[in-house]
Amino acid sequence: MKKIINDPKRVVDESVAGFAIAHADIVRVVTDPIHVVRADAPIAGKVGIVSGGGSGHEPLHAGYVGFGMLDAAVPGAVFTSPTPDPILAATKAVDGGAGVLHIVKNYTGDVLNFETAAELAGADGIEVRAVVTNDDVAVKDSLYTAGRRGVGGTVLVEKIAGAAAEQGLSLDEVAAVAERVNANARSMGMALTPCTVPHAGEPSFTLAEDEVEIGIGIHGEPGRERIKLEPADKIVDRLLHPILEDLPYASGDRVLLFVNGMGGTPQIELYLAYRRAAEVLAEQGITIERSLVGNYITSLEMQGFSITLLKLDDEMIRYWDAPVQTAALRWGR
Amino acid sequence: MKKIINDPKRVVDESVAGFAIAHADIVRVVTDPIHVVRADAPIAGKVGIVSGGGSGHEPLHAGYVGFGMLDAAVPGAVFTSPTPDPILAATKAVDGGAGVLHIVKNYTGDVLNFETAAELAGADGIEVRAVVTNDDVAVKDSLYTAGRRGVGGTVLVEKIAGAAAEQGLSLDEVAAVAERVNANARSMGMALTPCTVPHAGEPSFTLAEDEVEIGIGIHGEPGRERIKLEPADKIVDRLLHPILEDLPYASGDRVLLFVNGMGGTPQIELYLAYRRAAEVLAEQGITIERSLVGNYITSLEMQGFSITLLKLDDEMIRYWDAPVQTAALRWGR
Structure with missing residues (x-):
């Protein structure tokens, strides 16, 4: 295996640490549990948008945190869903009182862990909605998915829903825009x-x-x-x-x-x-x-x-x- | 050889054709001789900036054509300098009466062909200055170079000189900024x-x-x-x-x-x-x-x-x- 890495177990942590320094004007990184948050989060009255998933798909998702797109990203280990704990922390970090939208690619682990985090956030009084992306026409059901997989369409959902949230739409409205992008x-x-x-x-x-x-x-x-x-x-x-x-x-x-x-x-x-x-x-x-x-x-x-x-x-x-x-x-x- | 190509001889032409469609809001592409020009060129009174070189280094240089950076890029065959002909055509296409700066990576073929094009442009009454980038500390003299090679610093020269030209500096001033970036x-x-x-x-x-x-x-x-x-x-x-x-x-x-x-x-x-x-x-x-x-x-x-x-x-x-x-x-x- 030829890679520019130190220790396979530290790849995500070290890479996110570099990302944090390079883009300190846009994001801040919390390391325990690891999540990447827009530097000016939470924004009062704005719907927060959180995405995440296994690492190895960069710039997805941390590369899309910032004005007009995501409020937070939760990187798991490479090709491995993040656990509910950092998803919950990210959800809390971006809650500006208008609710939080989770954008989740349709993989079994991601869907389950985002659901658990959403329930926990709900118990804390944060309204959470989820949009699950499933734009891949190649296969129905796969190694990691029931139904279709979420792939490239996810980037478009994040950009367009992010702009809708930035312009002050409500949680229901932002979720509807995100669903419409995924559906098309x-x-x-x-x-x-x-x-x-x-x-x-x-x-x-x-x-x-x-x-x-x-x-x-x-x-x-x-x-x-x-x-x-x-x-x-x-x-x-x-x-x-x-x-x-x-x-x-x-x-x-x-x-x-x-x-x-x-x-x-x-x-x-x-x-x-x-x-x-x-x-x-x-x-x-x-x-x-x-x-x-x-x-x-x-x-x-x-x-x-x-x-x-x-x-x-x-x-x-x-x-x-x-x-x-x-x-x-x-x-x- | 596993590549997403049709005919090895048509790689550059077909790729540039795709680039032209994807970025029609920013550039126009002339196919004979091939060069990529900022959509609104020439801009009267602004120093024009032209770069170019062998293809295969994308987004260098065509990806940097547009407001605030290059006025034109001249793509050669893969890893092969463009000939003087398209460099001359690009130089003429971006001449807004304030002269044209050539940004040239230090490879023997590029330097010679840009020099020839500059002489021909001069004969047509266009004032041309050249800045040769040579930021690679790894080796002095190489397979394709006398002296040091021009590499990553070229991108920074193009961005910073491009902004200087956009803000209305003279040809001498833009060339001086470009030289200073390369020197540092x-x-x-x-x-x-x-x-x-x-x-x-x-x-x-x-x-x-x-x-x-x-x-x-x-x-x-x-x-x-x-x-x-x-x-x-x-x-x-x-x-x-x-x-x-x-x-x-x-x-x-x-x-x-x-x-x-x-x-x-x-x-x-x-x-x-x-x-x-x-x-x-x-x-x-x-x-x-x-x-x-x-x-x-x-x-x-x-x-x-x-x-x-x-x-x-x-x-x-x-x-x-x-x-x-x-x-x-x-x-x-």
Whole structure:
């Protein structure tokens, strides 16, 4: 295992410590139990937004803490849900009296631990609502999930719900926006290579030199099929068509096209994939209103990419464009 | 070779085509000869800034075209300098009557081709100045360079000179700021793995499973030494100490600390390395005023990272903080 680490057991702690120093203008980090909080939290009268999950998907979620997006993120061990304890601490830390929204990717451990934390927060008088993201069309039920997995759409939910909360919407309203984004988002990913969890020390799966995995999850869990490597345009089509057919997206729709790197894929390949996706959407009469291209929800050093489509409405576009000031997404302020 | 590409010969063209669609609000792309221009160029009375070089280092340079940074970028083939022709076309496209600054990384091909383009532009009545970046302390003279190589410091030169130009400084003044940033920046990198140039089809070098290369260049060209893999903190020290001793940086200095990923390194490792660098700087009485952590000057899918230090003054900080609106760096507007 070749990694820039010291001790596999200290990877998350040491990385979050670096993050805290680098972004001290945006966040503060509480180390016991570990959670990352917006520097100016809690904000009186604003709905607080908390997300979290296993580490190894950076910049998700700590990279999205800040003005206009998340109020707190709770990093678990690599690919392992955080326990209820830090989720509860984060929930309390961001409660400004208007309630707290939990944004939870649909993995069994995350859902259970966020639920437990929400119950405990409720007992303390904090109103908590949860939105569970499940945008991955590749598989129904998987190694870690009942139902569909939450993947790239989660980033879009966090940005858009974050803007809605920043603009003063109520907990019910922010939760409704988040649900609407999730309901209109679909994703699918693929991998060229596996990744290695530091404390495991071995790759989580193997692929032959000419094989790729279509429909991969963000923890390297199996997808739909293993095929021989194909040209990029064919691979894009394999991801995009199941997405298009699922909602379904139709001619006249306005979308956000999000091409996401899995961590180890160079940007030159992501934009090459984006080009083909844009071509297919143009052929189908679907208009790309907004784009996001880069490493936003990753699987350590895995090479591969995912495509997420979000069907937009005017309100979503307004919230997408709204100012955001986080380590990983920043504009307009 | 496992890559998300169609035809190795079309990688740059197809990727830039995707970039053009994704960022049509910021840039326009001219395809023959290929160059990427700020959407609102030329801007009358503003110094134009052009950079460029071989592709494969994305987001460098096209990702930095936009308000407050570059006016144009000229992408060559992967790891290959662009010819004078597109550099000349880009220079003409951004000339707003106040002259044009070329920011050139110190590689023999780039320097020659930018010089030729500058002469041709001069013959057409455009005043051109060039700043050659050479911040890599690892080696003097290399496979592609006489003198030191231009690496991470280039990103900082582009941002800070870009802000100076945006604020209306003259060509001489913008060039002086760029020279000052380069003179106060030092970098060194390392690699865990090689990378594969698409049209070569084979890795550019090999490393044993327990070996890393210290002082690597951004084209995989050899560094200072090949050693056994060590803990992250030791590797950071190996990169940071030669940097600190070179300028030298001293107690009381204020710096920008830039930890850059080579393309295939997950963010969790970059922040872990950042943590150790921050610790060493604190021990030496050097204050981190600004930070940048992420994939900003890469070598395709190579795993590894580099550290760049920039000794700051008040003017540099002001220009660093100034608004920027590019595909890869965006804030404050």
